[in-house]
Amino acid sequence: MDTICPIDRKCASQISVLLHPPPPPQVQEYFEELISSRQCRGIKVKQNGEFGKGVYADLDFKEGELILKDPILVGIQHPSNKIDCLVCSFCFQFIGSIELQIGRKLYLQSLGVSANEACDNEGSSKDFCDTNSADEEDDCYVKECKKLGNCASSSSSNGKVTLPEALVQSLMNGELVLPHSKTFCLPSAIACPGGCGEAYYCSKKCAEADWKSSHSLLCTGKRSEALSREALAKFIQHANDTNDIFLLAAKAISFTILRYRKLKAAHLKGQNKHTDPVELDCLELSLLLEAWKPLSIGYKRKWWECISLPDDVDCSDETAFRMEIRDLAFTSLQLLKAAIFDQECEPLFSLEIYGNIIGMFELNNLDLVVASPVEDYFLYIDALPYSEKRTAEEITQSLLDALGDGYSVCCQGTAFYPLQSCMNHSCCPNARAFKREQDKDGQATIVALRPISEGEEITISYIEEDLPFEERQALLADYGFRCRCAKCIEEETT
Numbered sequence: 018m019d020t021i022c023p024i025d026r027k028c029a030s031q032i033s034v035l036l037h038p039p040p041p042p043q044v045q046e047y048f049e050e051l052i053s054s055r056q057c058r059g060i061k062v063k064q065n066g067e068f069g070k071g072v073y074a075d076l077d078f079k080e081g082e083l084i085l086k087d088p089i090l091v092g093i094q095h096p097s098n099k100i101d102c103l104v105c106s107f108c109f110q111f112i113g114s115i116e117l118q119i120g121r122k123l124y125l126q127s128l129g130v131s132a133n134e135a136c137d138n139e140g141s142s143k144d145f146c147d148t149n150s151a152d153e154e155d156d157c158y159v160k161e162c163k164k165l166g167n168c169a170s171s172s173s174s175n176g177k178v179t180l181p182e183a184l185v186q187s188l189m190n191g192e193l194v195l196p197h198s199k200t201f202c203l204p205s206a207i208a209c210p211g212g213c214g215e216a217y218y219c220s221k222k223c224a225e226a227d228w229k230s231s232h233s234l235l236c237t238g239k240r241s242e243a244l245s246r247e248a249l250a251k252f253i254q255h256a257n258d259t260n261d262i263f264l265l266a267a268k269a270i271s272f273t274i275l276r277y278r279k280l281k282a283a284h285l286k287g288q289n290k291h292t293d294p295v296e297l298d299c300l301e302l303s304l305l306l307e308a309w310k311p312l313s314i315g316y317k318r319k320w321w322e323c324i325s326l327p328d329d330v331d332c333s334d335e336t337a338f339r340m341e342i343r344d345l346a347f348t349s350l351q352l353l354k355a356a357i358f359d360q361e362c363e364p365l366f367s368l369e370i371y372g373n374i375i376g377m378f379e380l381n382n383l384d385l386v387v388a389s390p391v392e393d394y395f396l397y398i399d400a401l402p403y404s405e406k407r408t409a410e411e412i413t414q415s416l417l418d419a420l421g422d423g424y425s426v427c428c429q430g431t432a433f434y435p436l437q438s439c440m441n442h443s444c445c446p447n448a449r450a451f452k453r454e455q456d457k458d459g460q461a462t463i464v465a466l467r468p469i470s471e472g473e474e475i476t477i478s479y480i481e482e483d484l485p486f487e488e489r490q491a492l493l494a495d496y497g498f499r500c501r502c503a504k505c506i507e508e509e510t511t
């Protein structure tokens with residue numbers, strides 16, 4: 018396919034350097050640093066020819082033992098899930114209170130159907146918390162809710178009991194305290210310091226970390242460092258309407274730009290003499306490469322080349338389908354470029370790089386899941402001794418009825434985990450991603466499924482491993498490989 022993006026031609030040589038896998042010693046060094054910073058000394062990443070990389074046990078692990086906690090490099094909560102769960106935009110733990118979680122969700126449910134219609138008149142996103150209202154926090158939630166309500170699926174309010182608006186409001190503003198909710202204390206929600214009214218955090222620490230990592234460029238609020246907040250709003254709207262993977266790609270690009278700026282500032286501080294323009298060009302590329310390193314590690318292919326053909330697309334239309342996907346990515350990239358372009362990081366705005374970043378997420382497909390404390394709360398009430406339960410349920414039962422089956426919806430999104438993404442698949446894995454009771458945020462948690470001895474490769478299953486052989490292989494083809502694990506070799510020959 019010919020390129021349609023002028024930057025692809027202009028920056029061809031820098032792009033090929035960026036997409037060239039880093040030399041093995043550099044990769045090794047990167048992972049060693051990462052592992053030591055995570056204090057999970059029981060593993061190491063090794064490069065192995067045919068399959069690229071693998072994670073190996075450096076110690077013996079017992080069944081059920083924790084192998085790794087892997088923080089998110091970049092991650093997003095699915096926009097549709099924002100209606101169900103209010104979580105920290107950086108670490109993805111639930112925030113606010115049980116009352117706020119329930120009240121906010123009921124409020125959005127009540128907006129459900131009609132809000133969809135209102136959506137058209139309202140135009141695209143404006144800043145809902147923009148108007149000198151930093152002190153009116155309750156109001157801010159309501160506005161945030163209205164905005165989300167615009168995207169609320171109409172099905173969410175079907176067949177459910179609706180509660181009086183005053184009751185819902187009193188849950189949201191903290192006037193009503195539910196029985197036993199203190200057992201499920203959540204960190205209070207801190208609004209984004211940039212004033213977007215969209216991002217909330219569990220702590221100042223998370224707010225600052227997110228700001229430095231990517232949000233300062235992607236915030237739609239007053240203090241945003243984006244070139245154009247209107248352009249940014251258009252980009253976000255386009256991603257919400259088409260594919261939220263673009264939001265994750267935008268985070269990856271912002272993350273790299275901000276790292277680049279930081280590296281450059283540190284470099285310039287360290288030397289006083291004037292650098293000549295040729296040296297400066299080389300310097301900029303080497304700093305960009307360094308900034309890009311965490312993302313350079315992941316296995317990549319262009320999105321429109323690696324995306325699996327949907328069932329409803331005929332094979333004869335495959336080329337047209339792939340062109341359409343490429344054009345969609347190009348549209349998204351142009352919107353993002355208008356919002357956050359940085360001349361010194363120009364190659365990042367090539368379609369080639371954008372396509373490869375999205376393809377990396379597609380091929381690594383790592384789900385972000387955090388269990389809901391609201392579910393735990395209702396289970397706790399249900400398990401109370403009879404008389405206590407009866408008293409509590411006088412208040413909680415109507416809420417549970419109004420929430421319907423959705424009471425237990427967990428936080429869902431997509432994230433890139435640097436170490437987990439190096440773990441290879443097996444249909445008879447020795448480890449799995451499993452959140453224990455104490456794991457309340459978005460980090461990947463990997464535990465041993467059976468005893469693992471030192472030197473053994475640690476494997477997880479990317480799919481439901483109990484499916485029949487052919488179905489497994491078909492699903493794994495979407496990840497771009499044919500499985501040759503012991504189980505598959507055995508089943509293939511029988």
Ligand SMILES: [Zn+2]
Binds near residue numbers: 105108218219220223
């Ligand atoms: Zn947090």
Ligand SMILES: [Zn+2]
Binds near residue numbers: 211215216236
């Ligand atoms: Zn913000």
Ligand SMILES: [Zn+2]
Binds near residue numbers: 445502505
């Ligand atoms: Zn297999």
